[in-house]
Amino acid sequence: MATTEVRPAAEEPEHLEEIWEDDPGIPGFFSTIDHKRIGKRYIYTCFIFFAVGGVMALVMRMQLAGSDNTVLSPGAYNELFTVHGTTMIFLFNTPVLAGFGNYLLPMMIGTRDMAFPRLNAFSYWIFLFAGVFFYSSFLVGSAPDGGWFAYTPLTDKVYSPGLNLDFWGLGVAFVGISTTVGAVNFIVTTFKLRAPGMSLNRLPMYVWSMLVFSFMVIFAVPSVTLAAGLLELDRLFGTAFFVPKAGGSTLLYQHLFWFWGHPEVYILFVPAAGMISMIIPVFSRRPLAGYLWVAASLVAIGFISFGVWVHHMFATGMPALALSFFAAVSLLIAIPSGVQFFAWIATMWHGAVRFTTAMLFALGFLLVFLLGGITGVMVAVLPFDWQATDSYFIVAHLHYVLNGAVVFPIFAALYFWLPKITGRMLNERLGRVSFWTMFLGFNLAFFPMHILGFLGMPRRVYTYSSGLGWEALNLVVTLGSFAFGLGVLLTLINAVVSHFRGARAPDNPWGADTLEWATSSPPPDFNFEAVPVVASRHPLWDQQPLPVADSGIDDATRAFGPAGAHEHTTPITGGLRAAPETTMRIPEPTILPVVFAAGLAVFVVGLLVQALVVGVAGLALGLLGLAWWVWRIGEH
């Protein structure tokens, strides 16, 4: 029975704030479990890693700008390309997408926090400690230098005797814990904390993409954990997994690595595509065309991506019949990408595009992903890959898809959602300049690499001889990369300056359709004083005024309204239509996650330096944290 009372504001907002706010200062910094604060932390931390990894790329490009350059020694160059790649995949692309997911997902599904807020904080701390651990390798002059995929036997103890590869192996296995628990959180939150009425076919496409992302993480990350873990067992404990003379197998490492490695690139692409599926409709002023097609494509990509990993191993001498199977499946995966592509085109075609900076980045993404996808299809053609793999053609392809098709959506997301997150608009003019600089710089930097590949330039070379005709193109690449870096810098400046001096953002500056825009900018700590009742894919377009549920008297419905917010709870729903089930008490802030994460970090350091005392101390601290956590599980 609905009342028609229209209430514009929350009652007693100050009291609610007190219930939901973190402790001030340093204690609050370490004890927060608020998904928005954690999401922001992820994003800021990731952009620092992005900048550092980017500068490394620029230094490498200075070295490669001419033949026989001496800007970098071979050892330094090898460290840079290794750390650049590892940083961009493990410390930027993957966690920044998790960070956006952290911030946006609960808001988009109309709830007050994640299903496991303490686990959420834990995943951030693990990520931070893993990144610090990894970069501390520079402090001891032993940065990893075996390439970001660290193939054996080059990376075993015989050929890489120093600590360098242990920083890599331990770091990769460690950071995987963060990604995995994050995925657990996204999955359970999406299934159990949706606002009532938000059936699966009303989920925002970004939420679909985070679901697919999360399931892929669950099944893929164990493989890289094994690759890095078994490598470390070989290095630290003398096992023989990858030692051919002792019955081990060199290719085993590659299988384990790429069984994760290929899904990983789709783990990155899928949320990026999800973001684009949110942004293009808003700036086309109409819903996404082909919602079901797009959702089905994301799921299809999730499945198919697990069947193609051997295409990274086409030159390893496996029988052509086996390789042909993987070539065929690798061709197949272009189809769901194509479906999404044309859904986006159809949305714009039947809409009326507004050229905001976010939309420019989305358009840039389309043009860049088209090329990256095409070259991806080309290298799926097995014999062509025999020429292209491990050459600069592949460097071009991978950057078109991992830089272009992931980073451009991330920048679109910045321009789109930062106003909601910080409450300040970014400068659109500076945004446009940044976009064009990035877009032109990007293509100038990476397009010529296709040609360099054809000219026989292999990847991961610290220098090249004159007389091969590679200088001119390499110079162009270097200039383009600096332009791209400049463009990135402009957006970072834009973000920082706007944070303090930008125009105040209204709730819904873009006239968007999903629930996160139904809050103030920035949102209150509790997100929704009363949880919305959803009856459409586009609540803010179709349901005006927006219905919000009042608290009922029983356990199943108490959390919906202001009473639920006052009691620091959020509703649990379930079933296909997200019907009310029960109430979830959101835990109080606690340092438990950071203590547990710190214990594990100390344990990892102990393994690195092979110091029993350190390892045991870390393990003890970690187990103490775990025990404390189990003790504190609310029995409800």
Added chain:
Amino acid sequence: MTATSPPTVQTVIVAPPPARSRGRSVGWWGMVVVIATEGTIFLGLLSTYFFLRASSPRWPPAGVELPELQLISVFTVVLLASSIPIFWAEAGIAAGRQGTLRAGLLLSFVMGAAFLGHQIYEYTQLSFRWTDNAYSSIFWTTTGLHGLHVLGGLLISLVIQVKAWSGKLSAERHVSMEVFSLYWHFVDAVWIFVFASLYLSVHLR
């Protein structure tokens, strides 16, 4: 950061929709997903075992004595049987019987500890160390990782037993028991696959 002004979207208060029956807790679902990922690690290790085996001209390599089957078979039964008291314990607390909860947890703990104890003993009796060759490496690593999962389970069981004895669990609220029992059944199920692959399958040729 806190809100600077109330949201300006127009809202209308409605009654909450009708409820459905309460399903499993979020913790339980979380453990299901954790099991999926941990299970995949074991799947990866067993795949590694079979990959190495298929790539080797001789398996196990020359000079390797296969582990004895008698005792491990007995303790396999002990471990698998330790799931039964867990079923009792969970059913017991769901019906409010604290005694059944405590007894079931304790019995399962003892059986799990016995399995782990034998595991440690078996390691001292094996003819090969983890450094000898790829076979010994995968054997020690797979059984070792499983053993660590058993150890972790025993530690968690202890914490829950303390909670149980302090009366913190009730018929309506016993999430930690739900979640732990799922984990324990998983640990037992994994052992079936590890035992079949590492101990039994070599004898089936």
Added chain:
Amino acid sequence: MSPLRHTAVFAWVLAATLALAACSGSTDALDAHGSESRHIAGLWWLMFGLAAGVYLVVGGFIVLAAVRGRRGKPVGSRISPSMFIVVGGLVVPTLILLVLAVVTVTTTDALRKPSHDALRVEVQGERWWWEVRYPGRQIVTANEVRVPVGQPVEIGLVSDNVIHSFWVPELAGKVDTIPGQRNVLRFTAEKAGTYLGVCAEFCGIQHAHMGFRVIAQSPGGFERWAAEHASPPLQPESELTAQGQLLFQRLPCAGCHTVRGTEARGKAGPDLTDFTSRATIGAGAVENTPQNLARWIQEAQSIKPGALMPDLTLSGDEVAALVSYLESLN
């Protein structure tokens, strides 16, 4: 700048880049002179044509879609969203991919087939050079593979250290050398010439300096080379050269290098029996000239840092003698 104008600018940049690329070196995969690289080049041009067509058409749709509503209101269209998705996203890609799948299978099938009259070569990837042997002919050399034009060649590829990859773009695609297994590359050189190759799998500190050459000669020329190489090296003709030979055996040189017909039997470094005929020192690090050779002997680490060739402290006379000796090895 409007998207259309920007596309024009980009097209100019692209054309300029391609023009620059036209003046290229001799590792050009599209300058195909081997059976395999020729097939792959043909395949490439087919794909390029398809790709260019797809990019222009789809890119055109993107640009048009973005600008057609610029007056702020949607414009009607006979192409429904379903048509876009089904035709553009499903049907056309499937057709193109089917063509590519067929071409993949037929091209793969035509490549790397065993042949009963193939010339067998065994190549081992080392750090950071290539050992080349001709089994049955007792020829061992380094960083150079000589093959007869028109005859199928079967190259066995192995490594006992880390993974390398044997890639000579103008003749064939690449094949990795993987410890624990033997891989095989098969192709036929179709035109006489010198073809440069590189290592294409990151193998450590001097991966960048692990070049090699494949020299395709007429069958007669190849047999002449093989006969010359099998004959024992000439005795030193001058006193300086003789001195150099003695020094070579007394110093650490003979511990790592082999010169057939002498007491130098080292296995760690390249066989130097036909050293003079090689174009480079250090697998592409520097040109093979006496000055460079003198430098290499004394301070290899400054030329190829990290290489397993140590710096040697020698007197000027000793260096001159060694250079004279090495430059006599043919």
